Structures are given as structure tokens and as C-alpha cells.
Amino acid sequence: MKRAAWLLLSVCTVAFAFAYIADFSPDDARAVAAPPLSLDAYLDEKLPEAPKEKEKLKVDNFSCYVCHGNYEGEELVVSHGKEAIGCIDCHGESYAHRNDEDNITPPDKMYPPETIDAMCGDCHDDHIASARDVIERWRERCPEKTNPNQIVCTDCHYQHRLKRRVVVWHKRTGEVIPRDESAETKETKETTTEAPAGATGKPGG
Numbered sequence: 001m002k003r004a005a006w007l008l009l010s011v012c013t014v015a016f017a018f019a020y021i022a023d024f025s026p027d028d029a030r031a032v033a034a035p036p037l038s039l040d041a042y043l044d045e046k047l048p049e050a051p052k053e054k055e056k057l058k059v060d061n062f063s064c065y066v067c068h069g070n071y072e073g074e075e076l077v078v079s080h081g082k083e084a085i086g087c088i089d090c091h092g093e094s095y096a097h098r099n100d101e102d103n104i105t106p107p108d109k110m111y112p113p114e115t116i117d118a119m120c121g122d123c124h125d126d127h128i129a130s131a132r133d134v135i136e137r138w139r140e141r142c143p144e145k146t147n148p149n150q151i152v153c154t155d156c157h158y159q160h161r162l163k164r165r166v167v168v169w170h171k172r173t174g175e176v177i178p179r180d181e182s183a184e185t186k187e188t189k190e191t192t193t194e195a196p197a198g199a200t201g202k203p204g205g
Contacts, residue, residue, distance in 0.1 A: 057081030063098055064088075076158035090119070103167050104176055112171040116152040124153075 055078045064087045071077050092108025111119055142155040154160060168177040
């Protein structure tokens with residue numbers, strides 16, 4: 001009896017299978033088939049550009065970039081680095097400054113306004129720029145300085161400054177300027193004070 005029941009079930013299954021196949025038309029096959037793969041929509045796709053390689057410098061400023069990473073691609077750093085001039089060439093080894101986690105020890109060398117031209121002049125012994133270029137740069141960068149003796153190289157060249165400084169040192173004494181004194185006000189007083197007789201007063205360097 002059981003064998004007869006299994007045999008009947010098998011026959012019915014095969015019959016239904018043949019009936020389904022017989023009734024399955026090519027149109028049905030097209031209806032369920034996946035559409036053909038097309039790449040037309042991607043032919044004009046703009047791929048992202050690879051990041052530009054960093055300028056290769058001839059000097060290692062890594063120990064300074066630990067804190068001053070904002071200067072890694074800065075124009076002054078890059079242009080001097082290509083000539084093997086690094087941070088320590090201008091600011092000294094500054095070991096105590098580098099190792100001070102409280103950030104109150106200044107670099108070995110800092111430059112108040114009246115010393116900047118002489119420092120730049122140690123390497124840059126000429127200034128090749130037309131009078132028109134000098135005046136245009138002055139009007140663009142520091143028009144408030146109307147006395148030529150107040151203009152120094154960095155007024156016209158580069159932007160080697162932090163926009164926001166957590167600690168400010170007096171560039172002549174190395175002392176920390178208390179936070180209740182505005183660094184901007186302090187430095188404005190320094191830069192607007194007429195340079196001493198020994199300063200070069202060049203418009204650039």
C-alpha cells in the first residue's frame with residue numbers, strides 16, 4: 001500500500017514537471033532573465049585624481065612637524081628645504097624647545113622685526129625685483145606701513161606665522177607673554193616701532 005502511494009506521488013510530480021516545462025514559453029524566459037550588462041553609463045566617469053606627491057626636500061624637518069605639522073607644506077619651508085635649508089638652520093637645534101611638553105620654552109633663535117632683514121641677508125645678498133613689483137606687493141601685503149624703514153622681508157615674502165598661537169614669547173627676551181596681554185597688540189607695537197639705525201630697512205630679501 002505504501003509503495004503504491006509513493007509510486008503515485010512520483011508519477012504526479014513528474015507529470016506536473018512536464019506540464020510546467022511544456023507551458024514555459026521563450027517570452028517567459030526573457031521576462032525573468034537578467035538584463036545584459038552595460039557599461040555605457042560609466043564611459044565618461046571622472047575618476048578622482050591621485051593625491052599629489054609631497055615636494056621632496058633635501059632636509060629632515062620631521063622633529064619639528066611633530067608639533068608644527070601646519071608648516072610641512074608651507075611655501076617658505078618647501079622652497080628653503082629644496083636648497084637643504086631646514087628649520088634648525090634658522091631657529092637652531094632647539095632641543096629644550098622640542099622636549100618641553102609644557103610648551104613654555106622658546107626656540108633657540110627668534111627674530112624681532114629689526115633683525116629679520118639681516119638674518120635673510122645672510123643667504124640672500126641681492127633683491128631682484130622691479131620698483132613696480134615692490135610697490136604692488138607692499139600695497140597688497142602691508143599698506144599700513146608707510147615708513148620704508150619699518151618694512152622687512154617677511155612683510156612681502158611668505159606667511160610664516162601661526163594664525164592662532166597658544167603660547168607667545170617675547171622675540172627679544174624669550175620670556176612668555178602672559179595671556180592677558182594680546183599677542184597681536186604686542187607684536188603690532190614691535191613692528192610699528194621705527195627700526196634702529198643699524199637695521200637695513202630693505203623692502204624684501
